[in-house]
Amino acid sequence: MTNKKTSTSEEKKVSILIYCTSDLILSGILKALEPATDLEVVNIEKSTIDVFIESIKGLKPQIVLFANTEPLPNIREICKAIRDLFDERSKSQLMLLGNIPSHEEVVSLMNAGVRGYFDLNDPSNQLVEALRIVLKGEIWLPRDKMSSIMDRIISVVGRDLKEKTLDQLTPTEFQVLRLIGQGKSNDEIAEAMFISKNTVRSHIKSIYAKFDTHSRLQLALYAINSALF
Numbered sequence: 001m002t003n004k005k006t007s008t009s010e011e012k013k014v015s016i017l018i019y020c021t022s023d024l025i026l027s028g029i030l031k032a033l034e035p036a037t038d039l040e041v042v043n044i045e046k047s048t049i050d051v052f053i054e055s056i057k058g059l060k061p062q063i064v065l066f067a068n069t070e071p072l073p074n075i076r077e078i079c080k081a082i083r084d085l086f087d088e089r090s091k092s093q094l095m096l097l098g099n100i101p102s103h104e105e106v107v108s109l110m111n112a113g114v115r116g117y118f119d120l121n122d123p124s125n126q127l128v129e130a131l132r133i134v135l136k137g138e139i140w141l142p143r144d145k146m147s148s149i150m151d152r153i154i155s156v157v158g159r160d161l162k163e164k165t166l167d168q169l170t171p172t173e174f175q176v177l178r179l180i181g182q183g184k185s186n187d188e189i190a191e192a193m194f195i196s197k198n199t200v201r202s203h204i205k206s207i208y209a210k211f212d213t214h215s216r217l218q219l220a221l222y223a224i225n226s227a228l229f
Contacts, residue, residue: 013040014135017059019052020044020067020097025120029067029097032124039131049078056085061092063131068098076112083113093134097127100142106149111215116140137185139217168210176203180216181223 016039020026026044033039042059045052056064064082068075079094086092095116096109106117116134118127119142130140141149166174172193179189186204190197208214211222 013038014063014131015040015042015059015061016063016065016131017042017055017061018044018065018067019046019049020065020069021046022067022069025067025069025097028124029065029127032127036128036131039128053081053085056082060087060090062090063135064092064094065131066094066096068096076108079109079112079114086113091135091137093137095131095134095140100145103149106141110139110217113215117142119145137216138183169207173203173207173210176200177207177219177223180204180219181221183220 016033018026018029018041020029026046030041033041042061043055045055066079066082072078079096082094086094093115094113095118096114097118098120100106100117100119100121101109109117115137116130116139118130118140122130122142133140139150166177169177175193176189179192184192186197186200190200193200204216204219207219211219213219
């Protein structure tokens, strides 16, 4: 009986895969995660990006923490490749850790699938909170830069989708988009609209096609920018 309980407890832990080439920074990450008994580091990669990608494929972690400690010219493509590995049902999330880049680069990375950026200058005791936030599909950015970065993201999304008009949507799709803008999950949308989760997914797929995007974040920010609520 004891073994079964232990096994069940371990299964509930959130699995984290870390990529970090700096032993000093890695040491700080692991120390910051020590108090969080609900989080479990399932692997640490220090070598190449290719090995890192293969590790994600094999382990399917719920959170990928990518310590971007050195400038990588292809970081956006790497993030897109990681996002493409995520199973929609698993709700896996990607967080970057490093020196916060320009607002424009943050916008680009968010559109590539990043859900959080933890600044190396942030207090280390906030890292666990940040990981729990992104696990829920929410956004984590440095607190002192959040407002200006989100304003920039919203303006970029508004520009990118300026030719996408709401009259393309059916009344039901419009309601789904409005709820996405409120940060509702598919389950919450289904409950609010009294429809099945499969129907919600079908509507979202249709909205993606009409707006020519695959980013839920873009849809949410478009809804915000369009003052749908």
